[in-house]
Amino acid sequence: MREPVISFQNVSKSYPLYGHIQGIKNFLFDVSRSLAAIKKERFEALRDISFEVYRGEKFGIIGRNGAGKSTTLGMIAGVLKPDRGNIIIRGRISPLLSLGAGFHPELTGRENVILNGVLMGLTRREIMQKMEEIVEFSELGEFIERPTRVYSSGMMARLGFSVIAHLDPEILLIDEVLGVGDIRFQQKCLNKMKSFQESDVTMVLVTHSVASVVNICSRAMWIENHVVKMIGDPIEVVEHYCEASNVPFNLNTVNKASL
Amino acid sequence: MNAGLSETSQGGERLGVSSRLATDVGKVKHFGNQRSLDNYKDLVIVLLQKELKVRYKNKLLGYLWSLANPLASALVFYIAFQVFLRVSEPNYALFLIAGLFPWQWLSNSVNSAPNLFVGSGSIIKKVNFPRNIVPLCAVLNHMIHFIITIPVILLFMVIYRQSPSLSWIYGFPILLTIQFVMAYGIALGLSSINLFFRDLERLTGVIMNFLFYFTPIIYDVDRFPERYRDLLIVINPATPLMYNWRKLILHGQLEPLYVLLSILYAILFFAIGFSIYKKLSCKFAELL
Ligand SMILES: Nc1ncnc2c1ncn2[C@@H]1O[C@H](COP(=O)(O)OP(=O)(O)OP(=O)(O)O)[C@@H](O)[C@H]1O
Ligand SMILES: [Mg+2]
Numbered sequence: 001m002r003e004p005v006i007s008f009q010n011v012s013k014s015y016p017l018y019g020h021i022q023g024i025k026n027f028l029f030d031v032s033r034s035l036a037a038i039k040k041e042r043f044e045a046l047r048d049i050s051f052e053v054y055r056g057e058k059f060g061i062i063g064r065n066g067a068g069k070s071t072t073l074g075m076i077a078g079v080l081k082p083d084r085g086n087i088i089i090r091g092r093i094s095p096l097l098s099l100g101a102g103f104h105p106e107l108t109g110r111e112n113v114i115l116n117g118v119l120m121g122l123t124r125r126e127i128m129q130k131m132e133e134i135v136e137f138s139e140l141g142e143f144i145e146r147p148t149r150v151y152s153s154g155m156m157a158r159l160g161f162s163v164i165a166h167l168d169p170e171i172l173l174i175d176e177v178l179g180v181g182d183i184r185f186q187q188k189c190l191n192k193m194k195s196f197q198e199s200d201v202t203m204v205l206v207t208h209s210v211a212s213v214v215n216i217c218s219r220a221m222w223i224e225n226h227v228v229k230m231i232g233d234p235i236e237v238v239e240h241y242c243e244a245s246n247v248p249f250n251l252n253t254v255n256k257a258s259l
Numbered sequence: 260m261n262a263g264l265s266e267t268s269q270g271g272e273r274l275g276v277s278s279r280l281a282t283d284v285g286k287v288k289h290f291g292n293q294r295s296l297d298n299y300k301d302l303v304i305v306l307l308q309k310e311l312k313v314r315y316k317n318k319l320l321g322y323l324w325s326l327a328n329p330l331a332s333a334l335v336f337y338i339a340f341q342v343f344l345r346v347s348e349p350n351y352a353l354f355l356i357a358g359l360f361p362w363q364w365l366s367n368s369v370n371s372a373p374n375l376f377v378g379s380g381s382i383i384k385k386v387n388f389p390r391n392i393v394p395l396c397a398v399l400n401h402m403i404h405f406i407i408t409i410p411v412i413l414l415f416m417v418i419y420r421q422s423p424s425l426s427w428i429y430g431f432p433i434l435l436t437i438q439f440v441m442a443y444g445i446a447l448g449l450s451s452i453n454l455f456f457r458d459l460e461r462l463t464g465v466i467m468n469f470l471f472y473f474t475p476i477i478y479d480v481d482r483f484p485e486r487y488r489d490l491l492i493v494i495n496p497a498t499p500l501m502y503n504w505r506k507l508i509l510h511g512q513l514e515p516l517y518v519l520l521s522i523l524y525a526i527l528f529f530a531i532g533f534s535i536y537k538k539l540s541c542k543f544a545e546l547l
Pocket of ligand 1: 015066544546
């Protein structure tokens, strides 16, 4: 069998509910109670999940709001640490592409490309070699020289996708952002991702779009109630997911050319 | 559960030794993501540029701003103490500047520290990079601003007919290093803690203000009452350092005992700050 590039074994993740600590003042006034609360009040977002993603796979993750999909991606990206279990990652990971992408609002689009590149481990020279390609793909025109705080959410997604698709990462992580791009850009993304299909790039795609899963993914995982409900063929998984959500699903109506 | 774990033996031998322990804490292994030295260097450069850009937008204006603040406070103290109170310190304007400029670097670093990680939230949540580079670049940025104000100190020395000493060649690097390590340690600790207690900024503001007047910056150490002088110098981490800065700038000398004392304080702050950071850093993304 091919080598797994992402491997989760019995991984659990819970979030502390720090809501009760308003600040250092309150904490100092009530140290013992605050400490007890930190230990006790935790919210379990993922319980004992295990899965593997192999090199070159396009792996889709679906599930309801709050199921723990973004949490899973965060752990793959290495920004969140699991409470229990083992995670093994092999390969260079792209910055997590999600809404409110990892851009600094005061820097221009171009400067943010460099920032993202060095953060993911490239040198400035390597990034500059790719710069024109990225700028061209994003089709942002003169906005590439403006600070990203003036970008629309679609423009952010354009820049974000252009960056991660061109800085040749080995593992791409995408958390449902492509839906905010216009149809033309979605088409472009789809083509780009199709071109990855034959390559060695591994992709993990979190999405609420049935079409994305069917068109792009080679395998899919359905997370329900903080545990893995199903892993397997994307069409099968989507069928069961739709059934459980009381949404009619018909493979023939899924547009083969959309995200 | 145990079966799942034994399969991970390729991940490391340690897992096999105590599989029960391994289930109690999350383990993450990441291969093929080593950063090159070139990347570290570029990371620092890019973050430094970002810092400068975000703070000032424009390089020349940024330079003027970093001068305006300490010069304005020097002017205020000059008017209050020399003109109104008529203190007898010779060359009081130069005396003030030799204390206020280095202090500005320390206090700016400490005061801006609480918001560092909060301000970089958008990238911390998306990419796994060594987060301690964020405070590193912030403190470096303040240090660079101090260094580029040195010509102004020289200008005042010319006005007061004094000349820089050769001992600056070794004195400046020594004090710069000590203060850098100290400020970096404090910034690491404060920026990490502030993710848990978001009101830390007010507290540091109060403490730094308090510290300012208890450190011989606008007055000389011998204004401390004779009986408590040694105590006041030793218990205030900023005093030995600020004392030496002025002594170096005005007289071209360092007080070895105080150098030693400030090195100890710098190491202490760095050790505390770094261990706080180490302990909390894995929780950053979920708090932002
Ligand atoms: N930083 C956090 N602190 C506390 N709880 C959190 C945090 N992030 C997520 N959660 C909780 O963990 C659960 C899983 O969140 P997650 O973001 O992974 O959901 P999701 O599957 O991505 O949902 P969506 O489809 O809406 O994006 C949610 O109930 C959420 O409230
Ligand atoms: Mg999500």
